[in-house]
Amino acid sequence: MATLTQRLEKVLPPIRQWEGPKTAELLRSPGKFGLGQVPEKLVPDATTNVVCGFCSTGCGLNMHLKDGQAVSLTPSTHYPVNLGMACPKGWEALTPLGAEDRATRPMLRNQDTGELEVVSWDQAMRSFCDAFKKVQSEHGDESVAFISTGQIVAEEMAFLGALAKFGMGIKHGDGNTRQCMATSVVAYKQSFGFDAPPYTYQDFEESDVIVLVGSNLCIAHPIMWQRIERNRNNPEIVVIDPRKTETAVAGTQHYPILPKSDLVFFYGLANLLIERGWVDEDYIAQSTCNFEGFKEHVRAFDLRRVEEVAGISSDQMHKLAETIHRGERVSFWWTMGVNQSHEGVRTAQAIINLAIMTGNMGRPGTGANSITGQCNAMGSRLFSNTTNLLGGHDFANPEHRAKVAKVIGVEEEHIPTGLGWAYDQIIDGIHEGKIKGLWVLATNGVHSWIEQDRFKEAVEKLDYLVVQDMYANTETAEVADLILPAAGWAEKDGVFINSERRIGLVKKVSQAPGEALSDFNIFKLIAHYWGVGERFRKWTHPEAVFEMFGHLTMGQPCDFSGITGYRMVDDMGGIQWPCRSDQVGEVVEDNQRRLFSDGKYYHADQRAKFVYGEVTPVAEPTCDAFPYVLLTGRGSTAQWHTESRTKKSEVLRKLHPDQLYVEMHPDDARKLGVEPNSRVVVRSRRASVAAVASVTPSVSPGQLFMPMHYKEMNRLTKGSFDPYSRQPSYKYCAVTVER
Structure with missing residues (x-):
């Protein structure tokens, strides 16, 4: 019988993407962390595989490098997700990194002039910590919250959740994955x-x-x-x-x-x-x-x-x-x-x-x-420390708290015993004066949150708003008190977990512009300036955190303690969880695995439960004044969320309409006297927005459709939420339309 090593050697060579320096050398740390430091050369001229940073599909992209910098890409023919295919966003994935409007230096709002001004990282960190500590001292620990994302790597998500909740005393935190996967x-x-x-x-x-x-x-x-x-x-x-x-x-x-x-x-x-x-x-x-x-x-x-x-x-x-x-x-x-x-x-x-x-x-x-929606929503679900304790554990379980504390090297007393507020509750908390400071990372709530104007009103009530992002000109960044410039996908190391539970590798194949830092290193800075750097001494670099993931997930349904490190993930073409140490051979034999083949589930009795309930009415039914149902969703393959990245690509901009449009059925258009491509106004109980009429039978009479990517659309939507998941109901509100 062949040994595991022999089976590995049999399977791995065909899916290696390049013959050059080992992955471990590619991913090595550039040295001691320091502000303004010029990193070492990343890799010599080569081609290496990187997981795409847009959606949850998790495609493999071949990055072609020259002088250590990615200069072009092609879809990987061997990666088991996409098998040589890529969508328009994937083909243009490098373009947003080179945008001229990248955030390159910290910016702090001058309280006298009201303008954002460039400051040093030292000034930014002192302002961040002083402002948040001041809010907490005046209003209590629960007066500060964070809202993160499914767009950063899992190691950064874990660091943020641990730093905020175990280091800074921030109880309330959620992510924009609440909008898609809760x-x-x-x-x-x-x-x-x-x-x-x-x-x-x-x-x-x-x-x-x-x-x-x-x-x-x-x-x-x-x-x-x-x-x-x-x-x-x-x-x-x-x-x-x-x-x-x-x-x-x-x-x-x-x-x-x-x-x-x-x-x-x-x-x-x-x-x-x-x-x-x-x-x-x-x-x-x-x-x-x-x-x-x-x-x-x-x-x-x-x-x-x-x-x-x-x-x-x-x-x-x-x-x-x-x-x-x-x-x-x-x-x-x-x-x-x-x-x-x-x-x-x-x-x-x-x-x-x-x-x-x-x-x-x-x-x-x-x-x-x-x-799933976002590239790392599954990583957020397991490691963001929001809806559950790190690794799919339960905050309320003392054994789980003890395990997590031991693995990550913090005292158990620093781990809270319950969940904080969900996204909508955080926004309500701001309106009610309970939350005075907010830290927003890699998301654009002023554009994307349901009933948009209510979010805008909320952030205007804050004492202090921090936005950590690739760009300083998102709708949310424009109203921030402090902007922290962050590196983007392919400018840092880590893993994403896609829809099929596949852990895929992100590599630093491009240098972040100016003084922008990876979110991981920003968190290291904050830990130092907050005075809890020693508490996070084990969080030295992303792969060290990934190694902790193996220990955190051990014994959990998502156990991937059998993954030895980034090299194994890279060589295997991504690895689906679970991957316990006793499952590695199974993974080698079949890297396309599904759950529940034995008919056993994760409840104590190992059975799946039939769960059901009563039908409930929508929050805002149609009426004579607002007779149409407004549906929302994706507009095209060339658009992504609030377009903070895709709009940087001239190619992608040519693949979709450049202004907000509304789809309506020909019968409704005739009744209203609306011609194709004419201007109309769509009005809800909350706002009115102008749009171009797209007359099409793709929607039924009495229904309208508008794509979510245009910032005006979410002014119309109604803020209602599922009572169990607290996910917003973007797909239904009552509107009227007129010429």
């Missing part, structure tokens, strides 16, 4: 016992029925759609979405449910499958619990109710049920159309219930699969 996190925890997306991208190619819910995969995750195009099973591609999106057009079946009727629709579908006997009784008996209660609950959702609420006929429902029944490998996928809802958790669990009741779990081409 619903799926809670749904998985309640249903499976841990936040565990079960799939691998290979499942796109293995399914014979693919059900996409609230997911415009062609636009939001084009490489995943290309993985579907590689499917040789001639799959049924079922799209459940109010809009006739690009994905719906490309699919084989489209069910245009009415906005926010998801829960009624899926309960009705479950009831129909149960009535027809199209469930896997053996799997239900062996691997689940609470099915009888769920069965009783969904009896109230007959086909007449589904048609009345969701607008889908009984014939259509029978066709869908039969499609699922006939499928041998059915996979269910969802994204923001489900997550960004006032009842998103229960909707996600309704999809999970369909997968487990039909036995479509743990086998190739199956699963209840949430697709």
Whole structure:
């Protein structure tokens, strides 16, 4: 029998991306940390693989270097995620790094003139610490909060969460991942016992029925759609979405449910499958619990109710049920159309219930699969220290606190015993005068937060706002008291964890401009100036933190203690968790692994739970004054979130409209006298915005769609939240439109 080393040697050579200095040499520290220090040469001329820093797909990109600096890129043909493919953002990933408007030096607002002025790092750090300590001394420790991101590497997320909560006494902290993935996190925890997306991208190619819910995969995750195009099973591609999106057009079946009727629709579908006997009784008996209660609950959702609420006929429902029944490998996928809802958790669990009741779990081409948004949202979920203690642990569990304290080298007394506030609660806390200082990192809430004007009003009430970002001209940075210039993706080292749980490597292949520092080194500076540098003595460099991750996750469902370091991640083409020391051979044999193949879950009884609940009304129904439902989402493959990076690329700017537009159905346009490409005003109870009319049957009568990337759009949205995940409901508010 071949040894592990022999198997490694057999598998690794084909996926190594370059023959040159070892990865360990590529990633070596430039020396002692110092302000203004010119780093050593990164690598000689070479090509090396780096994980893309845009979305959660986690593509591998070949970086071509000259004199230690990345000068161009190509998609990696061997990386198991994208297999030689890249979207427009991936091809242009280096361009935002070279933007002329990068933040290059700290800037502090002059209290006399009101202008931002360049200062030294020493001045910036003293102002940061003095201001936050002053706020805490006057208003208590809970008067300061932070809002971070899914865009920085996991090692930096962990350092921020540990520094803020274990070093600076900041109880309240959250991230912009609350806007995209909180619903799926809670749904998985309640249903499976841990936040565990079960799939691998290979499942796109293995399914014979693919059900996409609230997911415009062609636009939001084009490489995943290309993985579907590689499917040789001639799959049924079922799209459940109010809009006739690009994905719906490309699919084989489209069910245009009415906005926010998801829960009624899926309960009705479950009831129909149960009535027809199209469930896997053996799997239900062996691997689940609470099915009888769920069965009783969904009896109230007959086909007449589904048609009345969701607008889908009984014939259509029978066709869908039969499609699922006939499928041998059915996979269910969802994204923001489900997550960004006032009842998103229960909707996600309704999809999970369909997968487990039909036995479509743990086998190739199956699963209840949430697709993440940001490149490191999964890393944030495990290591940001916000919704759980580092490594998926529980703040309230004394054994977990003791374990984490020992691993990271802090005294247990510094670890709080409970969670802080969620994003929306932090904003409410500012309005209520409870929070006076805010630290915002790599996110742009003045643009992206729901009911935008309320966020703007909140930050104006703060005593002190710090923004740590690549750019000093984001909408949020422009109102900051202090701007800390941060290095971007590919200007630092660390790991991202993508949608399929794959840990991928980010390398420093480009030098940050001016005096900009990696977020990791900014945190080291803050720890020193705050006076807690010794408490974080183990946090010397990113790979040291990555090594701590192995110890932190040991014994957890996300255990990847078998990963020996960055070199192993690089050589393996990324590694999915779990990867315990006794699983390394399995990883070598198959680097596309799914969870629950043994039918065992993470609850104490090892069973998946059927979780369900009552249907709740939307926060703002339509009326005579506001008769249209406004839907929001991604606009094009060339745009990303608030466009703080993609708008730096001339190529990407040419691939989408340069001004806000609103899609409306031709019948509505005729009724209102609106011509294509004419100017209209869209008005909600909160604001009015001007837009260009895009007249298209892709939306149904009575519905409008606006892309989220344009800053004016979120002035319209209504701030309502799922009660379990506290995720905002971006997908529904009442508006009117006029010429």
